[in-house]
Amino acid sequence: MPKPEFVVTEPYEDQKPGTSGLRKPTRRFLENKYYPENFIQSILSSIGDEVVGSVLVVGGDGRYFLKEAVQKIIQIAAGNRVRKLIVGQGGILSTPALSAIVRAKKALGGILLTASHNPGGIDADFGIKFNCANGGPASSAVTDKIYEISKTIVEFKAVNEGLEVNLDEVGTKTFDVDGTPFDVEVVDSTAEYFTLMKELFDFEAIKSYLQVSQKEIILDSMNGVTGPYCTRLQKELALSPESVSNNIPKPDFGGLHPDPNLKWAQHLIMSMRNGDQDFGAAFDGDGDRNMVLGRNAFFVTPCDSLAVIAANACHIPYLKKGLSGVARSMPTSGAVDLVAKKLGIPCYVTPTGWKFFGNLMDAGKISICGEESFGTGSDHVREKDGIWAVLCWLSILAGRKQSVEEILQAHWEEYGRNYFTRYDYEGCDSEGANKMVEHLSKLIESQELVGQEFSAQGKTFKLVENDNFEYTDPVDGSVSKKQGIRFLFEDGSRLVFRLSGTGSSGATVRLYCDSYEGPTGNISGNPQDVLKAIVEIALKISELKEFTGREEPTVIT
Template sequence: KFVPSGAITGDIDLTDAVGQGPLKPEIVKTSPIAGQQPGTSGLRKKTKEFMSPNYLENFVQSAYDSIKENGTDLSEGSLLIGGDGRYYNSEAIQIIIKMGVANGVKRFWVGENGLMSTPAVSATIRERGPMWQKAYGSFILTASHNPGGPDEDFGIKYNCENGGPAPDELTDAIYAKTTTIKSYKICKDFPTIDLSKPGITTVKAEDGSSEVSVEVISSTESHVELLKTIFDFAAIKALLDRPDFNMIYDCMYGVNGPYAKEIFVKELGQSEDVCMNATPKDDFNGGHADPNLTYAKELVEIMGLNRKGEAIDTGDRKIPSFGAAADGDGDRNMILGTKFFVSPSDSLAIIAANANKIPFFKAQGGLKAVARSMPTSGAVDRVAEDLNFDLFETPTGWKYFGNLMDSKAIYKGTDYTPFICGEESFGTGSDHVREKDGIWAVLAWLQILAVENSDPSKPLVTVEDIVKNHWKKYGRNYYCRWDFEGVDKTAAESMVDMMRGKFSQYTGKVIDGYEISTADDFTYLDPVDRSLAKNKGIRFLMSDGSRIIFRLSGTAGSGATIRMYIEAFEPEKIDAVASDALSGLVRVALDICDMKGFIGTEEPTVIT
């Protein structure tokens, strides 16, 4: 291999360096920066921290080194880069490219304007290009639903060849390297790439010995093409064209806007008004781009609801038939009907029960397996039992689903893996990609509605009708989650420790009529790689099937976030208001954890 001349000062191996001129790598001395351990979904910190000297560079060099050690040849195939468009997105991309060149990457694909939603990254890795060009991985610049801007959050994560987030071994290896890093490699003279329009820039070494190409690609194409093979767009268009049906999709100024416009305006011929807040902004317009009843306030009001998901008086104002929202990086979703909130756990169960209305599943002989995270309600369990699906209960975090999807062995007697999974945290998806997919969930609902409404002469079957019919058949898992955000970390940890220390005292105890049959900390044995995940949530399982669960968030921006999940199953009484049906259990939960004692309040910041 060509070794560049010039003064080499660091102790880095330059055998994979690419040449002279713009491809001449330089070595920059650095030293470890504490705290670069990636969390549930990559490394997330304040933007200012990311912009501080060497912060991004240290992490990216550690990533390139780890990816290489993991057996990936950076010079073969393509490296994809995209982000949710938050502040510092484009600058970070240029740095990652310049460092990539110095580390031996020969072909980059970058989303137009630096944008690419998380599910689109997954789709693009899996679907784009001929075999020899396929992406081996991707850097995604996102902090998901966390606010963006110079004073808010930034994030970076790496996804692998299967389109899913890097496994723990890889993120641990990256972290280990950040603790010992001494220098990083960068081609400072590599040109800054114009990300504003698709096209290929090829940069050659001065002596012509090697070249690197950077292709700015459509952010939406691979993902939209994939979605068109999954759903029946003509049937969805017929629904949307019905005079008695109208929808609104809140993109919350995140990356989802271009995808929503491409699908609803261009492919399905709807008016631009269908897509709300659909121009990405680098600070999400100062909002919290998280699709739930608290943060998607504007949409929730339009749909005739309050922050508890209850119908409000709207006079004669016309309320849309269908409302949806997406988070900053487009992987989460919230589904609403006219004055009606669909809880994410119910949404998962209902999509699973109706999966065969979606061509993707039908074509593969029907859905075979479903999975939910532990705190997600058991609504989908009843569907799985009824329809004979394999059912998995995993810890919180999409990566556990990815592992199941990539294993064919665990499915009963077939190679196909039509698979649907979801979480209470507004994530839903299937094995078409290896991330949750917000727009997929919206299309899944529209597909189900389209089939239910295939006869235009009949009155509209609404979102509420579909949910209530589901409850009539399967019973209702009343559910709510209370979040206590920005609380003192030590207090939150002591609270969890207190409960952990008392499991045996709780077992068998009856509190306010609820008998605790099990009190434990959720442990998961991954059926695929047999790895054990411990301490994944404090559970109080009641003998009547109700559950109280506590977890500390793995994605909290600052301080700690306590999540309290409450669930009660009712086979017949399906028409109560959720907050009423759950008030007794909520009281028991607040007492068990001594919320007031530990954090000084019982008032949550968010209820979903």
């Protein structure tokens, strides 16, 4: 009969969760004694007495160290008197699928083993994230509590012997842990998720459209967690085997950087440039992000994708009843705002982080939401959802009988176009990045630039407002300060500067630029050309090159 043991440990000072959990180099988890155990115990301790007799869901994106970490969670959960763990087969669960299972099974929460879109492998990144009972990311209050516990932890409780679980075999195994039953149920990673998807979408209508129109599509999982989900979708829609690529999850993502953007998904872009496919999509490591492409690799920005889904909700069975409201993260362009205004529904602007959308969803204030960082979703779960976004697009294509590019062109002709770009400067020296933020903060505090005109590339912009974005949650009244430094210009152009919380080392500086053209304006220009002037002004105001020493961004999207 397995028994819990108290294992003596020492705390680490660096286990503060970022925007979406604890992300560190994999070797940090491997080479520092009890490093993952400390954080897992801190999660369970933060739950309090409710953890005893609870049900938790566990899964991850297939990256290096996944199965070993799942076994550690099993041992520590048993030691903490958890009643049952639901684990994805092979340890695999996409982030939205875990959210769906937590909600469907009324679990107390879930533990995700992922570093999202960060590279994987022994020399790359690993991560641990906690989702609460609503299926969404833990709030700042919860992650702060986890961090405080991690700084003082001196022991963890685990069952270190007699808990052998074959993660590849579907089924339930019951253990007697010191006289108390403990179940580990290994489930088909895709089953619960596709049960939900079939409630939201008309699979037969999509399949019929693709067959009758002979449209070719390609879904690229980038060797991440959506591989099994795309393979399931290929069978459900009777697609050819060539419709899915890189669909086997690999510990190092096959050497790919599982971030679906114009840089890291170049292989998909190149394969679509010859026009053999009418629709393409790529997904990130844990399955919550997506990139949408049309024929000849026509790129749909995440900002436009959210706006198009909102404007075409009538073609999506789950949404055709009407939208209660929409939301976007502050750095995301205002494209969806224009749709919301025409529909006469609220549009909320939140800080970056899906947890802010969760509160709005739980209160019934929004139906769909999205971020410029390639995340879109709805209130069916409490995470962004890449496969869901693709099914929305396929539903719209089936309903409108137009190409992706034709749909976007018609959208811009009705609503105008928000030109948008994001410059990522990854792995910057933290000291230099922080000094740049201090410089910008002083400009904001003094308000010395308001009213000034800035010229570049033959264009002139007048600054009318600047601030450090602050958000008061309309549901719980919580206040989030210093969420991004904004410079707003008279013509609607905008600059935003943020330090990202998703990296595992160094600092990532993000610069967001967008500018609006009305329906009768220049809606067919090249975004990088249109935004060249405002980018030049951003670099001048921020002195980014001087502070960071970086001449060029790592990624432009």
